[in-house]
Amino acid sequence: GEDVEQSLFLSVREGDSSVINCTYTDSSSTYLYWYKQEPGAGLQLLTYIFSNMDMKQDQRLTVLLNKKDKHLSLRIADTQTGDSAIYFCAEAATGANNLFFGTGTRLTVIP
Amino acid sequence: AAGVIQSPRHLIKEKRETATLKCYPIPRHDTVYWYQQGPGQDPQFLISFYEKMQSDKGSIPDRFSAQQFSDYHSELNMSSLELGDSALYFCASSYTSVSSYEQYFGPGTRLTVT
Numbered sequence: 001g002e003d004v005e006q007s008l009f010l011s012v013r014e015g016d017s018s019v020i021n022c023t024y025t026d027s028s029s030t031y032l033y034w035y036k037q038e039p040g041a042g043l044q045l046l047t048y049i050f051s052n053m054d055m056k057q058d059q060r061l062t063v064l065l066n067k068k069d070k071h072l073s074l075r076i077a078d079t080q081t082g083d084s085a086i087y088f089c090a091e092a093a094t095g096a097n098n099l100f101f102g103t104g105t106r107l108t109v110i111p
Numbered sequence: 112a113a114g115v116i117q118s119p120r121h122l123i124k125e126k127r128e129t130a131t132l133k134c135y136p137i138p139r140h141d142t143v144y145w146y147q148q149g150p151g152q153d154p155q156f157l158i159s160f161y162e163k164m165q166s167d168k169g170s171i172p173d174r175f176s177a178q179q180f181s182d183y184h185s186e187l188n189m190s191s192l193e194l195g196d197s198a199l200y201f202c203a204s205s206y207t208s209v210s211s212y213e214q215y216f217g218p219g220t221r222l223t224v225t
Contacts, residue, residue, distance in 0.1 A: 015218040031212045042201060043154065043216040088153060096167045097207060098144055099214060 004091055011108045012024035018076040020105045022089035027070060029091040033099065034063065034074045037086045046074070046087075076107075084109045115217035117202050123223045124192050129223055132187040132220045136204030142166070144214065145177060148199040160185060160204040161207055194222045 003025045012018045024032070034060040047064045049056045049072075052103045062075040072089055086106050091098040116135040122132050136143050142161045146154040147170075149185035156169035171177075174192075179185045189196060199219040205212065 018197070031215075042218040043203075045213060045215060048213065092212060096159075097142065097205065097212065097214070098156040098159050098167050098169060099146075099154075100156070103153055 004100055006087075006089060006105045008100040008103065009106050009108070012079050013110050013111060014079060016079055018079045018083070018109075019073075020074045020076075020087050020089075020107065022072040022074075022102050024070050024072065024089070024091050024100075026091055026092060026100075026104075027067075031092040032063075032065065032072050033092075034061075035088045035090060035101075037088065039085075043088065052104060054086040074090070078109075079109050081109045081111055083107060095111055113200055114195055115204050115215055117200075117217040117220050118147075120218065121221050121223075123225065126192055126194060127223055128192050128224075130189045130192060130222060132189070132200050132202075132222070134185045134202030134204075134217060136183055136185070136202070137206075137215055140204035140206045140215075141183065142205045142207040143183070144203040144205075145185070146189050146201040146203065146216075148201060148219070150196075150198070154201060159189070189193070189222075194224050197222060197224045205220060 006022045034046045035043040060077045064073045086104040088104045089102045118133045144159040145157040148154040157171040159167045163179045175189050177187045201219045203214040203216045205214045
């Protein structure tokens with residue numbers, strides 16, 4: 001079955017770039033997603049990438065996909081204190097649309 | 112823009128009681144998903160519906176059931192509640208008929224079983 005892994009914690013200084021990494025096992029995943037969850041809140045869709053793409057950029061966010069290594073990363077440029085949250089990567093299940101989530105990375109931005 | 116609406120936002124029940132969670136998808140969205148997120152855990156897929164028919168089933172206990180109604184809203188029914196059912200329950204919706212794979216999540220219902 002699907003197995004999505006992330007490192008649990010990341011701390012960066014305000015203004016620096018953050019890079020959150022994710023590895024997945026289902027090579028037939030069609031879409032890969034990044035969600036942001038603030039304490040006690042819902043999941044906010046940040047961006048997603050189709051599996052035939054290598055990179056997607058959306059304002060301060062850059063997603064890189066290495067399909068050969070099954071590695072996904074999210075880069076946040078000019079990280080702000082408001083970016084402090086848990087970031088989940090997720091993959092769409094093979095033949096279905098439901099999502100399998102990673103363990104989440106807690107990003108702490110130090111002022 | 113309209114978002115996914117879930118009610119209630121908080122629910123406290125006792126063991127062995129029943130609970131009903133409601134989800135109202137974004138207008139025109141035809142697919143609803145239910146996820147369960149335990150404390151400090153990642154969300155786990157429970158069940159989904161497309162055009163009022165069950166489309167996929169995940170780790171949903173037999174004590175739980177769900178359906179999608181003609182107006183596309185969905186309800187998750189939970190019976191014989193156990194302490195371990197305490198979690199955040201998220202509903203998400205997407206517009207599958209136009210091949211949109213963007214799933215938007217509601218704010219969640221926090222269920223506490225005592």
